Amino acid sequence: MMRLSAWAAIAFGMLYFLLPLLGMTEFSLKMRRGVYSFDAYAKVLADPRFQETFSYSVMMAVFTIVFGVLLVVPTAYWVRLKLPRARPFVEFVTLLPLVIPAIVVVFGYIRLFNTSSWLPLTGTAMGTNILLMFGYATLSLPYMYRAVDTGLRTIDVTTLTEAAQSLGAGWVTILGRLILPNVLVAVLSGAFVTLAIVIGEFTMAALLNRPAFGPYMQLLGANRAYEPAALAVIAFGITWACMGLIQLVARLAPKPATPVKD
Amino acid sequence: MTFQPSPDVDTPRRVPLKERLPLDWLGLAPFLVFVTLFLLAPTMYIVVGAFRSVDGSFTFDNVIGLNTPSIRSAYWISIKISLASASLGCLIGFAMAAAMTLGGLPKAIRGPLLTFSGVASNFAGVPLAFAFLATLGPIGLVTVFLKTNLGLDLRMLGFNILSFWGLTVTYLFFQIPLMILIITPALDGLKREWREAAEILGATGPQYWRMVAFPILFPAILGTMALLFANSFGAVATAIALTGSSLNIVPILLFAQIRGDVLGDPHLGYALAFGMIVVTGIANTIYIVLRARSERWQK
Numbered sequence: 001m002m003r004l005s006a007w008a009a010i011a012f013g014m015l016y017f018l019l020p021l022l023g024m025t026e027f028s029l030k031m032r033r034g035v036y037s038f039d040a041y042a043k044v045l046a047d048p049r050f051q052e053t054f055s056y057s058v059m060m061a062v063f064t065i066v067f068g069v070l071l072v073v074p075t076a077y078w079v080r081l082k083l084p085r086a087r088p089f090v091e092f093v094t095l096l097p098l099v100i101p102a103i104v105v106v107f108g109y110i111r112l113f114n115t116s117s118w119l120p121l122t123g124t125a126m127g128t129n130i131l132l133m134f135g136y137a138t139l140s141l142p143y144m145y146r147a148v149d150t151g152l153r154t155i156d157v158t159t160l161t162e163a164a165q166s167l168g169a170g171w172v173t174i175l176g177r178l179i180l181p182n183v184l185v186a187v188l189s190g191a192f193v194t195l196a197i198v199i200g201e202f203t204m205a206a207l208l209n210r211p212a213f214g215p216y217m218q219l220l221g222a223n224r225a226y227e228p229a230a231l232a233v234i235a236f237g238i239t240w241a242c243m244g245l246i247q248l249v250a251r252l253a254p255k256p257a258t259p260v261k262d
Numbered sequence: 263m264t265f266q267p268s269p270d271v272d273t274p275r276r277v278p279l280k281e282r283l284p285l286d287w288l289g290l291a292p293f294l295v296f297v298t299l300f301l302l303a304p305t306m307y308i309v310v311g312a313f314r315s316v317d318g319s320f321t322f323d324n325v326i327g328l329n330t331p332s333i334r335s336a337y338w339i340s341i342k343i344s345l346a347s348a349s350l351g352c353l354i355g356f357a358m359a360a361a362m363t364l365g366g367l368p369k370a371i372r373g374p375l376l377t378f379s380g381v382a383s384n385f386a387g388v389p390l391a392f393a394f395l396a397t398l399g400p401i402g403l404v405t406v407f408l409k410t411n412l413g414l415d416l417r418m419l420g421f422n423i424l425s426f427w428g429l430t431v432t433y434l435f436f437q438i439p440l441m442i443l444i445i446t447p448a449l450d451g452l453k454r455e456w457r458e459a460a461e462i463l464g465a466t467g468p469q470y471w472r473m474v475a476f477p478i479l480f481p482a483i484l485g486t487m488a489l490l491f492a493n494s495f496g497a498v499a500t501a502i503a504l505t506g507s508s509l510n511i512v513p514i515l516l517f518a519q520i521r522g523d524v525l526g527d528p529h530l531g532y533a534l535a536f537g538m539i540v541v542t543g544i545a546n547t548i549y550i551v552l553r554a555r556s557e558r559w560q561k
Contacts (some may be wrong), residue, residue, distance in 0.1 A: 002467075010375075013438065016354075017382060019404060020390075020435060023397025071296055086290065093297050098489075099546045100305050101496030102512055104535045107520050108304020111311070132298045140298075146517035181270025194386070197503050200387045202499035207520055217388040221395075223351040228392040235389035236381075243381045 021236065028229035040230040049216060057205075057213035059083035060129070065191045066137040068144045069180075071137065073187065076148045077179050080157045092147040097138050106204045107136060128208050135204045140194040147193070151186025152179075189246040196242040200235055310537065311532035312451060324533035332510065337537065340495060340512040343426060347433035348490035352483060354434070355441025362442075363449040376446065378441035386436045390502035398423045424505045433494045436506045441486055442495065448482040448556060478556075485552030490547040496538065512538055 044050050057150040080086050097105070109131055113121040121127035160182070164174045180187070202214030217235070221228040299324075315321040328334075362372055397403050398416070408414040422428055452475055460470040497514040507514055512534065518524045519531040 003366045006361035006367050011362040013358040020393040020397045021401035024393040026403050027396035075293040082286045096301060099542055101538050101542060103498050103516055104308055104538055105304050107535050108307045110309050112304050138301050196384050200389060202388050214388055221392055221503050229396045232389040232392035236385055239385050240381050245379060
């Protein structure tokens with residue numbers, strides 16, 4: 001009886017999740033009347049706007065990841081090493097982007113960094129790109145910080161630091177050649193989540209008027225029938241790849257010999 | 263009898279000078295500067311703007327100005343959609359997670375289901391809307407299937423993907439997986455001994471659930487529901503890609519306001535955004551409080 005209802009719950013859920021995936025895949029193949037074809041994909045991939053916006057978003061993702069790593073790894077390391085008392089506070093702040101909707105944050109950007117303000121980032125295209133990257137970095141902060149902090153938990157930060165210091169290493173060496181390689185798996189999983197978030201992000205890019213992939217998809221969706229479905233399949237594939245890579249990286253990671261309890 | 267005052271009770275602990283100087287805090291400076299500039303200050307700007315009149319003086323007019331039929335109904339529909347998708351997401355997600363952890367299903371289901379949940383909970387925004395348009399839209403897979411094979415016309419039955427239920431069904435695609443991801447650890451934390459103890463004392467299955475398992479899980483469930491509520495309340499991209507601007511909900515209204523001042527008063531936009539922060543803030547406070555309570559049992 002119980003097993004039956006368990007199967008029923010899983011089957012119902014699977015049906016709900018599979019139908020839209022099936023629906024978008026089927027729809028994306030229907031561009032040519034009467035037969036299944038990859039016309040919609042060919043059309044999307046050949047669209048120069050697709051190539052531009054997609055590479056723009058990938059570039060933004062790369063910069064966001066680099067910036068996020070440079071910001072989060074030293075911070076999380078420092079909190080673990082020197083300021084354990086500050087941890088609840090830092091954790092709370094890193095979770096705020098889940099509380100404050102992105103649309104509110106970007107609304108604040110537009111007003112705070114406009115051309116007549118003290119830091120007129122939205123005045124130039126480059127400035128707006130940088131602003132958008134900072135926006136993406138805040139969006140990914142909860143995931144990045146959590147991933148890195150979990151990674152730091154598995155190593156003995158204090159001992160490693162003291163050992164490095166007694167061998168004469170400076171802070172940059174410690175962070176770059178000791179801490180970063182040790183939490184690389186965690187950093188990579190944070191990086192892939194960031195990639196998944198940035199590639200499809202719509203609200204910030206649209207309101208800051210940048211030619212990103214999200215606004216392009218929305219525009220195409222408003223004007224075309226079959227291409228959006230093809231885009232949805234591609235986007236789902238990217239999300240799946242990002243999550244798959246996280247799992248793969250986690251599996252390949254060397255297990256710490258003596259896990260340090262928190 | 264001599265009385266030895268214990269040093270750490272009566273005399274204040276001597277703090278070395280180095281520890282008193284906040285030099286260690288300097289290491290946090292980059293992080294603090296970043297979050298202040300690009301997270302806290304923009305938000306504060308909106309919040310303060312909501313209480314400022316055009317000439318800069320303090321006023322409640324903007325917040326009071328939200329009380330128009332159109333804005334009221336936008337908040338109301340938003341809250342209803344968020345409530346519906348959060349409670350349904352909780353219910354279905356819980357059923358699936360419980361089936362996976364306690365239902366006696368083969369272990370092989372667990373890994374793939376959790377991985378899939380990770381993917382699906384991140385598959386939001388514009389592409390999600392496309393997927394549902396291709397499935398439940400006017401010429402979508404399911405719509406056409408029901409019409410040609412079963413003679414059921416979804417539109418005649420009152421279902422429209424560009425409506426309250428359409429949006430709710432779409433949001434469930436990221437709500438259910440999120441629920442599964444968050445509640446599974448809590449379900450794993452139910453100790454077998456509790457069930458055995460209850461059975462020895464003569465409890466039936468339903469009694470065990472009603473009097474032992476459910477009260478333990480309740481804060482976790484309710485807390486996650488608050489998180490799901492905030493999650494769908496702030497969702498912009500899916501709604502815009504799905505409905506354009508045909509559905510009057512708060513994120514869409516705010517988006518249009520930022521783009522082109524549709525409300526005719528820039529400060530009303532601040533108030534609208536402030537209202538969103540208040541709603542998601544309340545939901546998240548509930549989540550944090552209840553999560554702390556539910557973690558008591560997972561030690």
